[in-house]
Amino acid sequence: MPEQQTPRLEIRNLCRSYDGRAVVQDVSLSVMPGQVTCLLGPSGCGKSTTLRMIAGVEMQDSGTIHVDGSLICDTHFRIPPERRRIGLMFQDFALFPHLTVAQNVAFGLDGGRAEQRARVEELLTRVDLMRHIDSYPHHLSGGEQQRVALARALAPKPRVMLMDEPFSGLDNRLRDEIRDETLDVLKEEGAAVLLVTHEPDEAMRMADEIALMRGGRIVQQGAPYNIYNAPRDKAAVAFFSDINVIRGTVQGALTETPFGRFLAPGQPDGAEVEIVIRPQHLRIDFDRSGQGPLPTAEHGTPARGVVQRARFMGNESLVEFRMDHDGSVLKATVPNVFLPKPGKALWLTIRRDRCFVFPAGRG
Ligand SMILES: Nc1ncnc2c1ncn2[C@@H]1O[C@H](COP(=O)(O)OP(=O)(O)OP(=O)(O)O)[C@@H](O)[C@H]1O
Ligand SMILES: [Mg+2]
Numbered sequence: 001m002p003e004q005q006t007p008r009l010e011i012r013n014l015c016r017s018y019d020g021r022a023v024v025q026d027v028s029l030s031v032m033p034g035q036v037t038c039l040l041g042p043s044g045c046g047k048s049t050t051l052r053m054i055a056g057v058e059m060q061d062s063g064t065i066h067v068d069g070s071l072i073c074d075t076h077f078r079i080p081p082e083r084r085r086i087g088l089m090f091q092d093f094a095l096f097p098h099l100t101v102a103q104n105v106a107f108g109l110d111g112g113r114a115e116q117r118a119r120v121e122e123l124l125t126r127v128d129l130m131r132h133i134d135s136y137p138h139h140l141s142g143g144e145q146q147r148v149a150l151a152r153a154l155a156p157k158p159r160v161m162l163m164d165e166p167f168s169g170l171d172n173r174l175r176d177e178i179r180d181e182t183l184d185v186l187k188e189e190g191a192a193v194l195l196v197t198h199e200p201d202e203a204m205r206m207a208d209e210i211a212l213m214r215g216g217r218i219v220q221q222g223a224p225y226n227i228y229n230a231p232r233d234k235a236a237v238a239f240f241s242d243i244n245v246i247r248g249t250v251q252g253a254l255t256e257t258p259f260g261r262f263l264a265p266g267q268p269d270g271a272e273v274e275i276v277i278r279p280q281h282l283r284i285d286f287d288r289s290g291q292g293p294l295p296t297a298e299h300g301t302p303a304r305g306v307v308q309r310a311r312f313m314g315n316e317s318l319v320e321f322r323m324d325h326d327g328s329v330l331k332a333t334v335p336n337v338f339l340p341k342p343g344k345a346l347w348l349t350i351r352r353d354r355c356f357v358f359p360a361g362r363g
Contacts, residue, residue, distance in 0.1 A: 006069045008033045008192035009054070009160045014063035016049055024049050025216040027063070031160070031192035031209075036183065038203035039196045040239070041213030047196040050213075051162045054194065055088055056081035067159055087158030087191065091165045093149035095137040102133045105151045123151040126185050143174045150182055154189055161186060163195040167202065179205055200240045204228070212236060234358055237276050242318075244282070244330045246275040246350075247360065255357070258325040259350050260300035264357050272360035279318065281354035282332035284340075285347040292347030299349035305330060307344045312336060321348060 007030035016024040024046040031037045039047045052058035054065055056073060064074040067086070072079050095104050105120045124130045127147040137145055146166070153161065166182075167175045183206055186193050197203050203210050204224045212220045212227060220232045231237045234245070248255035250267040257275065264273050285293045285302060292302035305321030308329065316333045319340060323330055330348060340346060 005032060007031060007066075008035075008068055009194065010066040010069075011050075011054060012064045012066075014050060014053055014065070015061045016046075016053060016058070017061055023216050024053070024060075027213075027216075027218055029194075029211050029218065029221065031194055033159075033192055034187055034190045035208045036186065036193040036195060036206055037209045037211060038207035039194060039211050039213055040200060040203040040207075041198065042239075043198060045213045046216040047198075047213060048164055051164050051194065051196055054160070055086055055162055056084055085156070085159045087153040087156070087161040089149060089153045089161065089163045089166045091168050093146065093166065095145055095148055095152070097137050100134050100136055101129065101140070101148050104137065104148055105155050107152060108156045110156075119155055120151075123155055126188070127151050127181065142170055143178050146170060146178055147181070150185060154185065154191070157189070158191055161191045161193045163193065165197055166195070176205075204240075212239065231356060234274060234276050234356075237278070237356055241278045241280070242331055244277050244279065246277070246328075246330075248273050248275060258301065258303040258323070259348075260295065260352075262352075262355065262357055267359065274358050274360045276356045276358060277350050277354060279331040279333040280316075281351040282330065283349045283351070284319070284332055284334055284338070285349065287345045287347060293349065296349075298352060300352050302347040302349045304345060304347050307340045307342050307346060309342060310339050312339055321346070323348075 010030040012028045014024055014027045027050055029037060039050060041047055049058065053060045062075055065072045067084065071077060072084055102120050105123055106116045109116045109119060121130065124133055127150060129144060129147055132140060132144065140148065167179055170178060195206055207224055209221065210224050210227050211218045214235065220227055220236055228240055237243050246257050248257045250264045250271040250273055251269055253263065253265055253267065254261045255264050255273050262275055267273055283299060292304060295301045303323060303325055305323040307319055308322050309320040311318045314336065316336050317339045319332050319334060321330050332348060
């Protein structure tokens with residue numbers, strides 16, 4: 001048996017209510033050293049509240065927090081925030097305007113001057129800002145200020161880094177760059193990182209693990225690849241992309257649709273199911289005198305629809321179809337070279353291996 005590593009951060013069954021309303025419910029997760037876990041979920045689902053409890057600026061109603069196997073906080077015992085060795089980086093990271101970059105980074109550091117200076121230089125080298133060591137924050141760009149804030153948060157060697165939408169103040173191009181750089185630095189430092197975001201792209205880009213939150217609970221947890229490819233319900237699919245929903249009724253563990261039959265294992269006869277598919281997994285084919293392409297095992301049976309709307313989106317086009325069989329609307333993304341006109345009849349097939357079948361009405 002491989003030796004079990006102790007998680008750097010471990011929270012168990014955290015709960016918090018405000019005015020009788022449960023805002024965080026039974027949240028448990030652990031993060032290993034050097035690992036990035038993203039708390040991902042819609043606005044108001046309890047992400048920041050979870051982070052604030054770990055930081056110690058908010059008390060949980062119940063549940064425990066451990067760092068490196070030692071208890072940090074439960075309902076009887078509480079180490080104050082400043083002694084938790086937990087680094088914080090929030091959206092409004094506010095550097096001290098009257099201090100230089102070096103002084104900002106050194107702010108939370110103990111130890112002698114030489115020791116402090118060495119750590120400041122080490123971090124500023126890592127975030128590539130040594131040339132600005134004596135500058136004041138207002139002389140730096142937004143991205144540079146962000147990197148100083150990162151250096152400041154990492155300076156005291158926190159065991160855990162909590163980051164709450166730290167990149168949301170940056171414009172798109174800069175954000176991608178800073179995210180990648182930040183990730184490199186965090187990995188080198190070996191802190192356990194819990195990063196809050198409501199942007200799926202950010203979570204996919206940064207996370208080793210995603211914890212999907214909804215209504216105060218973690219509804220699914222796993223590697224980005226698994227969450228994207230094995231979502232547990234319709235809402236989990238919808239969180240990462242547009243979705244199409246095709247409804248059907250189960251008969252003998254199968255459901256018939258205009259796109260062919262789908263397996264619905266474990267579903268009783270008469271159950272309603274929803275087949276969920278992302279727009280990028282629909283394929284478009286031309287109409288040949290009222291005929292579509294031949295059915296295949298991979299794509300099933302084609303169904304005909306009429307283009308309602310087609311939008312050019314840069315890398316791809318988004319086409320909306322009104323389907324002949326029931327008037328429902330399905331969306332497909334296609335390479336940008338193809339932008340069909342409204343009114344054109346086309347055939348759609350769906351990638352059967354990319355369909356998710358869920359009981360209707362769940363999620
Ligand atoms: N101090 C408080 N008193 C009362 N309600 C609060 C308090 N703090 C948070 N809440 C409520 O708890 C819920 C969760 O808030 P939280 O800030 O954790 O959400 P979030 O997931 O971080 O959302 P966002 O993505 O918008 O930042 C919200 O409905 C919020 O209004
Ligand atoms: Mg928040």
